[in-house]
Amino acid sequence: xxxxxxxxxxxxxxxxxxxxxxxxxxxxxxxxxxxxxxxxxxxxxxxxxxxxxxxxxxxxxxxxxxxxxxxxxxxxxxxxxxxxxxxxxxxxxxxxxxxxxxxxxxxxxxxxxxxxxxxxxxxxxxxxx
DNA sequence: ATCAGGGCTGGCC
DNA sequence: TGGCCAGCCCTGA
Numbered sequence: 001x002x003x004x005x006x007x008x009x010x011x012x013x014x015x016x017x018x019x020x021x022x023x024x025x026x027x028x029x030x031x032x033x034x035x036x037x038x039x040x041x042x043x044x045x046x047x048x049x050x051x052x053x054x055x056x057x058x059x060x061x062x063x064x065x066x067x068x069x070x071x072x073x074x075x076x077x078x079x080x081x082x083x084x085x086x087x088x089x090x091x092x093x094x095x096x097x098x099x100x101x102x103x104x105x106x107x108x109x110x111x112x113x114x115x116x117x118x119x120x121x122x123x124x125x126x127x128x129x
Numbered sequence: 130a131t132c133a134g135g136g137c138t139g140g141c142c
Numbered sequence: 143t144g145g146c147c148a149g150c151c152c153t154g155a
Contacts, residue, residue, distance in 0.1 A: 022140070041149055045139085054149040056140040061148055077148085085148030092148095106131090123150085 025049055026060045033076040036099045038112050040080040042123040051123065058085070080122060084110040 025048035032047065033039050039047075041054040041061075050056065061074050075095040078084055084092045084103075089110040093103040102113035114120055 045149090050139075052150090053139045055138075055147060056149090058148045059140070059146090074148090079148085080150060087148065089148095109131095 022048070022050060022053070022056060023060055023063075026057055027070055027072055030061075030072045030074065030077060033073060035073070035076075036101060038076050038078050038082075038096070038101065038120075040120055040123070041077060042080055043121065044077055046123050054123075061085075078112055080120065082111040082114045082120070084112070 026044060029039075029044045029047040033044075041057040042052075044057045045051060045053040048057070057077070061077060064070070064072060064074055075088075075092040078092075086108065089108070093105065093110045096103050096112060103110055104113065105111075
């Protein structure tokens with residue numbers, strides 16, 4: 001699979017700075033995204049063993065430039081609705097297209113084509129009442 | 130289908 | 143404790 005309970009085993013004394021278990025778990029989850037495919041922040045969080053920590057994943061992504069020793073396919077991570085984070089949208093769209101992923105642009109909004117056959121599984125979706 | 134607004138959560142500094 | 147954020151979900155237009 002994809003799920004790694006090992007991430008949980010990685011937790012220990014956090015003590016100091018960044019490379020905390022959460023970060024490692026996120027990196028691992030992102031690295032596991034197949035070329036030409038995308039996952040949402042929520043899915044990455046789930047696979048990292050921290051369901052619901054989508055925003056935390058976003059924070060990690062934003063910190064990547066500071067971790068040049070840990071190259072990751074960050075461009076394969078999008079929002080649940082398929083739109084791309086504005087500050088990296090251009091670059092992200094370029095990289096995704098280079099992998100054969102369809103990306104549309106409307107105004108400043110970029111978004112990946114979401115197949116109706118294989119809809120991105122929503123994480124933590126609440127039932128409508 | 131798309132967009133805006135509002136409320137909420139998780140992890141970190 | 144307070145506040146930030148590359149998010150998520152729901153509702154309504």
